[in-house]
Amino acid sequence: xxxxxxxxxxxxxxxxxxxxxxxxxxxxxxxxxxxxxxxxxxxxxxxxxxxxxxxxxxxxxxxxxxxxxxxxxxxxxxxxxxxxxxxxxxxxxxxxxxxxxxxxxxxxxxxxxxxxxxxxxxxxxxxxxxxxxxxxxxxxxxxxxxxxxxxxxxxxxxxxxxxxxxxxxxxxxxxxxxxxxxxxxxxxxxxxxxxxxxxxxxxxxxxxxxxxxxxxxxxxxxxxxxxxxxxxxxxxxxxxxxxxxxxxxxxxxxxxxxxxxxxxxxxxxxxxxxxxxxxxxxxxxxxxxxxxxxxxxxxxxxxxxxxxxxxxxxxxxxxxxxxxxxxxxxxxxxxxxxxxxxxxxxxxxxxxxxxxxxxxxxxxxxxxxxxxxxxxxxxxxxxxxxxxxxxxxxxxxxxxxxxxxxxxxxxxxxxxxxxxxxxxxxxxxxxxxxxxxxxxxxxxxxxxxxxxxxxxxxxxxxxxxxxxxxxxxxxxxxxxxxxxxxxxxxxxxxxxxxxxxxxxxxxxxxxxxxxxxxxxxxxxxxxxxxxxxxxxxxxxxxxxxxxxxxxxxxxxxxxxxxxxxxxxxxxxxxxxxxxxxxxxxxxxxxxxxxxxxxxxxxxxxxxxxxxxxxxxxxxxxxxxxxxxxxxxxxxxxxxxxxxxxxxxxxxxxxx
Numbered sequence: 001x002x003x004x005x006x007x008x009x010x011x012x013x014x015x016x017x018x019x020x021x022x023x024x025x026x027x028x029x030x031x032x033x034x035x036x037x038x039x040x041x042x043x044x045x046x047x048x049x050x051x052x053x054x055x056x057x058x059x060x061x062x063x064x065x066x067x068x069x070x071x072x073x074x075x076x077x078x079x080x081x082x083x084x085x086x087x088x089x090x091x092x093x094x095x096x097x098x099x100x101x102x103x104x105x106x107x108x109x110x111x112x113x114x115x116x117x118x119x120x121x122x123x124x125x126x127x128x129x130x131x132x133x134x135x136x137x138x139x140x141x142x143x144x145x146x147x148x149x150x151x152x153x154x155x156x157x158x159x160x161x162x163x164x165x166x167x168x169x170x171x172x173x174x175x176x177x178x179x180x181x182x183x184x185x186x187x188x189x190x191x192x193x194x195x196x197x198x199x200x201x202x203x204x205x206x207x208x209x210x211x212x213x214x215x216x217x218x219x220x221x222x223x224x225x226x227x228x229x230x231x232x233x234x235x236x237x238x239x240x241x242x243x244x245x246x247x248x249x250x251x252x253x254x255x256x257x258x259x260x261x262x263x264x265x266x267x268x269x270x271x272x273x274x275x276x277x278x279x280x281x282x283x284x285x286x287x288x289x290x291x292x293x294x295x296x297x298x299x300x301x302x303x304x305x306x307x308x309x310x311x312x313x314x315x316x317x318x319x320x321x322x323x324x325x326x327x328x329x330x331x332x333x334x335x336x337x338x339x340x341x342x343x344x345x346x347x348x349x350x351x352x353x354x355x356x357x358x359x360x361x362x363x364x365x366x367x368x369x370x371x372x373x374x375x376x377x378x379x380x381x382x383x384x385x386x387x388x389x390x391x392x393x394x395x396x397x398x399x400x401x402x403x404x405x406x407x408x409x410x411x412x413x414x415x416x417x418x419x420x421x422x423x424x425x426x427x428x429x430x431x432x433x434x435x436x437x438x439x440x441x442x443x444x445x446x447x448x449x450x451x452x453x454x455x456x457x458x459x460x461x462x463x464x465x466x467x468x469x470x471x472x473x474x475x476x477x478x479x480x481x482x483x484x485x486x487x488x489x490x491x492x493x494x495x496x497x498x499x500x501x502x503x504x505x506x507x508x509x510x511x512x513x514x515x516x517x518x519x520x521x522x523x524x525x526x527x528x529x530x531x532x533x534x535x536x537x538x539x540x541x542x543x544x545x546x547x548x549x550x551x552x553x554x555x556x557x558x559x560x561x562x563x564x565x566x567x568x569x570x571x572x573x574x575x576x577x578x579x580x581x582x583x584x585x586x587x588x589x590x591x592x593x594x595x596x597x598x599x600x601x602x603x604x605x606x607x608x609x610x611x612x613x614x615x616x617x618x619x620x621x622x623x624x625x626x627x628x629x630x631x632x633x634x635x636x637x638x639x640x641x642x643x644x645x646x647x648x649x650x651x652x653x654x655x
Contacts, residue, residue, distance in 0.1 A: 021062060023128060028057040031120040035113050053109045056100055057117065064093045086125055094118035146172040149210040150202065152226065154178040154193045158214035162189050174206045196229065203233055209529065213239040227523065236529030272492040273570055278306055279499040280361045280403050287312040287359045289344045289392060290366030292320025294452060295407055297327075298491040299363055304328055306495075310336045312357055314350075314366070316343050345384065347391035354399035361403040363494060364392045367423070369409065374419040375551040378624045379597045379605055385422035387594065390429050396442045397433070405498035406430050408448040408506070410483060410557040414615045417553065421609045421616045427506065428612065429590070432583035434504035445501020447494045448508050448576070450483030450557055463521055467528055471542035473521050476549045481514040481556045493573065500568055506576040508565065514556065518544070551620040581612065602627040 032054040036044050068089040100106070102114030147170060151158045154176040162173050176193040178184070183193045194202055202208055211230055215223070230237055280286075286303050290296040291313035297320075303311055311328070315321035318341060325339045338357070342349055344366040353359070367385045368374050374381035389406060396404045408427055411420030427446050434444045453460055466473045485493075489509070497507035525532050525542045533540030549555070565574035589612055596604045602624050610616055622628070 024062060024065065024125070025058055027121065027124045027128065028061050029054045031124050032057055032113070032117050034120055035117040036110075038116055039110050039112055052106055053101060053113055053117070056106070057097060057121070060096050060100070061093050061121065064089045064096070086122075086129070090118065090122045090125065093121070146170065147210055148172055148174045148206050148208045149212055150175055150177050150194070150199075150206075150208050151191075151212050151214050152177045152196075153214040154180070154183050154188055155215070157216050159189060161212060161214045162191060171210065174208060175202070177211070199229075199233065203235070208235070210236045210238065213237060227527070231523060231526040234526075234529055234531060237527045273496055276496040276499040276570065277302075277492065281306040281308050281495065283307070283309050284360035284402075285310040285312070285358055286361050286363070287314060287353070287357070288363045288365060289314045289388070290364075291315045291339075292317050292324050293365055293367075294487060295490055295494070296363075296365040297324045298487040299365060299494060300324055300328055301331065302488070302491045302495060304332045304335055304337075307332075308335060310338065310357065312353070312359065313337065313339045314342050314344065314353070315339070316341065316366070344388035345391050347395050350391060350395040351398055354395055354401055359399070359401050361405075361498065362392060362396055362401055363405050363407070363498065364389060365407045365494075367407065367426075369419060371411070371417050371419045371553060372550050374422070375417060375620070375623050376625055378418050378602050378622075378627070379600050381418055382422045382425070382593070382605060382609070383597050385419070386425050386429065386590070389426040390433075390590070393430055393433050393444070397437075397440055400441045402441075403443045403498055403501075404430075404445070405494055405501065406444075406446045407494060408446050410448060410450045411554070412448060413557070414617075415613065416617055416619045417551070418606075418609070421613055424613050424616070425609065427578070428581050428586060429583075431504045431578075431580035432586045435580060436583040443498075443502045444504035445497050446504060446506045447497045448506055449485055449490055449493060450509075450511050451485070452487050452490050453484055459517070463524055467525060467530070467542055471533070472545040473525070473542060474545050474547045475518060475521060476547060476553060477555060478518055478546060479555055480517045480549070480553075482517060483511040483557055484515055485509065485511055496570060497573060500570070500573070504580075506578050507568070508574050508576055510572045510574065549619075551623045554619075586612070600624075600626050600630060 033044070097118055098114040100114070101109060101117075102111045105111060149165075149171050151161055151165075151173055155178075158176060158178075162176075165171050165173050173191055175191050176183075176188060177196050177199065178193050179196065181195070184195045186193050213223075213226065215226075227237070281303055286308045288296050288300055288303070288311070291300055292315040296315070300311065300313065313321060313325060313328075315324075321339050321341060325337060328335075328337050340353065342353065344350065344364070354362075366388055368377075368381045374385075393404060393406075395401075406426065409420065409423045411417065412424035412427060413420075415421040415424055427448075430444055430446055434440055451459075463473055493507070493509050501507065521544055522532055525544075530541035531537060533543040565576055568575055589608060593605065593608050596608065602622060606618065606622075610618075
């Protein structure tokens with residue numbers, strides 16, 4: 001039997017389809033013959049019954065099933081849902097056959113054949129399809145490898161997902177879970193709907209290891225409640241994207257994904273204002289600095305959807321620029337996308353670009369933002385973050401660009417690290433330049449937000465890798481908290497704030513409650529179907545290891561310097577009232593600061609930052625590798641005596 005099954009499976013697809021059609025052709029004849037036997041209540045030989053009725057059955061039945069795609073079904077993967085799949089073509093066949101035999105009539109054929117024969121055909125087709133599945137299916141493999149799952153949500157999305165999973169060799173649906181009490185105990189697509197209160201018994205009785213959350217339309221608060229409930233059990237949780245993320249609203253197995261950490265945020269996504277999104281982008285020429293970065297690339301994706309006249313990608317990293325350029329070309333082939341390898345600190349080059357391409361709106365996202373890396377490269381971090389902003393702002397004023405938006409960070413508020421201090425100084429540059437000249441035609445705005453989920457440098461991808469590797473997951477401090485937002489929210493906030501900004505205002509987002517990183521890690525471990533390993537559970541799967549705060553890292557982040565943010569026309573975006581330094585005073589210190597970079601005078605740079613930003617308080621020792629090596633070399637020179645050679649002279653050449 002196994003050899004027979006293998007020989008059938010090895011046939012090409014068209015041969016299998018031909019076998020199915022020939023089988024159905026035979027069923028048309030056999031079922032017609034049986035219909036005559038039932039009606040006449042006696043055995044009738046093949047040669048004695050009317051073949052016209054069988055021929056009519058064939059010419060109606062085969063084309064009907066072909067048109068409904070029934071011959072494209074892989075029979076060995078068919079379950080009881082084959083009944084619902086075959087029901088519609090059988091009903092149409094029954095109606096047409098009854099019209100011909102029962103209504104129009106055929107000589108020497110009882111009209112009742114038009115009723116009995118389609119009924120026999122239905123049972124015959126179902127029996128043969130399930131019989132083929134039994135003969136050809138690898139039952140041993142299914143029993144060993146298939147993982148038992150429950151689908152949470154018996155609505156339309158859940159039902160579509162069960163359909164999609166029927167032929168999946170990896171998963172076996174053992175039932176639905178649903179909060180609706182009226183559905184409990186009912187049977188949908190051959191699967192029982194269970195109450196979530198019985199989940200513990202179901203896990204043990206059915207050996208359930210996966211939960212697929214098929215509720216794409218529920219609010220985030222409700223989703224969080226479900227997650228908290230599921231976290232009590234050792235289950236792997238996967239989910240479907242929201243309806244807005246699906247192209248056609250249809251659910252397939254390809255839509256199943258690992259649980260997104262954004263689903264755990266303590267607030268619903270901020271809905272964008274379409275008018276604000278379009279105001280400075282639609283039919284205009286847009287330039288994005290740092291276009292290959294996390295924020296810059298998402299900003300470009302959002303901009304492309306808003307149909308600008310032209311999009312200019314300005315980036316210093318070749319691979320990042322190539323990657324986002326190729327992606328954007330696929331997203332919208334009708335928009336002129338220009339990629340430029342340019343350093344944003346080069347003011348003359350930037351001015352020339354603004355002039356040549358007649359840029360209307362600039363989004364300045366180019367910056368070094370990874371806190372530990374900037375701590376190890378202090379001069380380059382400050383130089384890039386501050387003086388690229390200065391160059392872009394000056395170029396916008398000179399070439400009368402309509403709008404400039406600076407991307408800032410919550411780390412700029414009462415900074416404790418170089419990255420945060422450099423971003424705050426960049427804000428002061430923008431504010432100072434604008435307030436120096438009231439006749440500036442460029443609308444300036446600054447956007448400040450918290451951590452972006454799964455951006456480069458974000459802790460989330462790092463935690464995922466550590467969990468996948470079996471741990472330990474590294475946590476800097478048990479009490480560390482952060483604000484989080486999705487990258488799409490961040491990009492939309494930037495665009496909308498740019499549409500509202502005029503006088504170098506600082507805009508912040510209502511980001512909901514802070515999230516404790518420890519709780520985030522625990523949820524991620526549990527949603528991966530694993531158990532935290534600690535003192536209370538030494539036999540757990542993943543250990544969480546506290547390694548201490550990194551250089552310059554805060555326990556918690558803030559978004560406001562003051563306490564009275566002003567409301568804007570967007571109910572989730574606020575305007576901060578932050579102090580600034582007149583640019584005449586700021587410029588003198590900026591000139592001194594720039595000179596300090598050449599010799600990597602880290603201590604002097606830090607002192608200058610403290611002077612310009614009184615709220616900056618460093619909380620760690622200097623870890624700049626270049627500076628420490630310089631210091632070691634100077635100490636070495638002081639200890640080693642210098643030998644003097646009278647017969648040799650050192651000649652200095654001016655270059």
